Amino acid sequence: MPASDRLPMDPIAEARRQWAAHGWADAADGMAAVTSLMRAQQIALARVEAILRRHGVTFARYEVLMLLYFSRAGTLPMATIGARLQVHPTSVTNAVDRLEAAGLVRRASHPTDRRATLVELLDAGRELAVKATQELNAEVFSAPGIPPEAVTALVAILTDLRRDAGDF
Amino acid sequence: MPASDRLPMDPIAEARRQWAAHGWADAADGMAAVTSLMRAQQIALARVEAILRRHGVTFARYEVLMLLYFSRAGTLPMATIGARLQVHPTSVTNAVDRLEAAGLVRRASHPTDRRATLVELLDAGRELAVKATQELNAEVFSAPGIPPEAVTALVAILTDLRRDAGDF
């Protein structure tokens, strides 16, 4: 991270050049896009988690808390959480296990479907959600490090990509 | 992935709406950008790994192979690999362990620096790199699922982001 171990060249631009040099020019942009996406996600996640670490949660768990926070009753079935966050059911189980151990949510039985498990946001979880969001907003989301019009363009492009992939 | 479990609404657009409704409008775009980045990376990685799985490697290991493939001597020190791929040294150790176990690379001692370890691309690794790249190019990189101008714009934005984060 420190400026000291900055690379002299953009490694992805370098890979793009190699792709073209090996006769794969028509795939070079796509390769650069996918690789950039990987690295950008890593950077964004690191920034977010640096702040969430103060509160003892990860981004995955924070997302669960916010989903519950926005829900009318502060309660959602496991399956709904997985669908909205677009993650595997086992990832939800994992996150809820840890949130429950931290006293931020609790599991409850579903009133009508005995297969389902409800996750309920507890007061401590609600407080953490608000506080963490204020910090994330101030330190990351309001100042993402790229110009506002680039943020808008980025979201638009990625929304197309997600729609195309069948997310919604 | 199947169209059947498509959500009726874009969950990130929904979160954005909630952000605005809770008085966090100035951070809503940044939140949407970060969240989109997470999901887009997941989608892109899944596509790539679906193809690489045929060859028994992951994207992380494929990246190591390609770096060696592009190197003049087919050999690079561990530290150089970590720097170019922008990952932690332990991630390189992990990847090289598995590539070595699969007979795709081998570790060799550095001629002048006895602390360093060289990673050498073996013939099997070189063949896998070429074959996997041809498939990736044909099935993913040449057809990323978004228009060419969007790919260019995406790479430009993420390059700024990476530069701003101190990558190069």
Place this chain on the structure above:
DNA sequence: GCATGATGGTAGGACGTCCAAATATTTGAT
């Protein structure tokens, strides 16, 4: 020279993600 600090690599552990498989319950079709 020689000590101090920097650099290169690995071990062990935490975490999130996915997959395959298992169990429980509900739905639907005959």
Place this chain on the structure above:
DNA sequence: ATCAAATATTTGGACGTCCTACCATCATGC
């Protein structure tokens, strides 16, 4: 009414990532 298929969740395992800590070796300054 019954039985097969679909749905909801969990368990166990693989993998990549990071972090902290540790050891070996190199480089620098005095």
